[in-house]
Amino acid sequence: MTAGRLLIGATPLGQPSDASTRLVRALGSADVIAAEDTRRVRVLAQALEVRLAGRVVSVFDQNEASRVPALLDDIRAGATVLLVSDAGMPMISDPGYRLVTACVEAQLPVQCLPGPSAVTTALAVAGLPADRFCFEGFAPRKQSARKTWLAGLAAEQRTCVFFESPRRLGDCLRDAVDVLGPDRRAAVCRELTKTHEEVVRGTLAELADWAADGVLGEISVVLAGVIPSADPESLVEEVNRLVGAGMRVKDACAQVVEATAGAPSKRELYDAVLRSRG
Incomplete structure (x- = not known):
């Protein structure tokens, strides 16, 4: 018996020509296609001039849990099940998590056909x-x-x-x-x-x-992520600690600035250290 597997296939976001060669082959050869929207996968296949030889079943958020047992049985019986969402990579804010985790827990092969992702x-x-x-x-x-x-x-x-x-x-x-x-x-x-x-x-x-x-x-x-802003007083204290250990002020400022996210420039820190000394 041929070993079954689950294939996770990334589908184009908008342009059918963005489909990978591996996805095109999988659409034409998979025994079962588990699609978020069966109509949309048929439209994609038509655009790619691929004949869907396998059985097409719907797998969306509301029915995924109920579909999993039968799809696992298909894979155990040797079928290749291709999981696709409407666009992009399944599981990324799309159905597929329950099916993938069930395959992992059942120690069934899971493979991915990489491709488009929003x-x-x-x-x-x-x-x-x-x-x-x-x-x-x-x-x-x-x-x-x-x-x-x-x-x-x-x-x-x-x-x-x-x-x-x-x-x-x-x-x-x-x-x-x-x-x-x-x-x-x-x-x-x-x-x-x-x-x-x-x-x-x-x-x-x-x-x-x-x-x-x-x-x-x-x-x-x-x-954008927030740009951290370092506390000037704590940086001055760190510079003074390094100077107390024998380092020159200029070198201590350079070391603190390099090691601290959101730190001011070396010149600004140097001036702050001098101001702190009156």
Whole structure:
């Protein structure tokens, strides 16, 4: 018997031609295609000129748990099950978590066909630091929960990516201004890879004004991390400690600045040390 497996396939965000060669092969050869929307996967296959030879079943948030047992049985029987969402990578704010974890717990093979992701695509075009980032899924719907969630990002130093409904984007950005301040940098990415793709960059206040009259399309928001601000008094104390141990003031200032995120320039710290001595 051929060993079964679960394949996780990333699908195009908007342009069918962004589909990988491996995804095209998998669509045409998988025994079962577990799709978030069966209609959309058929439209994709038609655009790619692929005939879906396998059985197509729906797997979305409301029915995923009930679908898992039968799909595990298919894999145990030797079937290749291809999991796809409407766009991007399954499980990233899309169905698939229950199926993947069930396969892992059952020690069934799980493999991934990498490809498009709205998260990394938005991060790439936002023009904000991308060396460290976090993904927050969809912003909470209700204002009280959304403001609590935003407060949790107030001290986040990493760039943050999240999704938002176009209907709630204006409210979300206004809440972000209230909680995070008007000057935090961000980018709103709309309809990524599609015909009407748009990336609007600016401060939260500027973006809130831009979105006030309404926005259409799929939305990804990229929020800059907070820039830490070091306490000058503690830095002066650290410099004086190093000087007391035998280091020159200039060298001590350079060492403290290099080791401290959000520190002032070496000249500014040097001047602060001199002022502290009267």
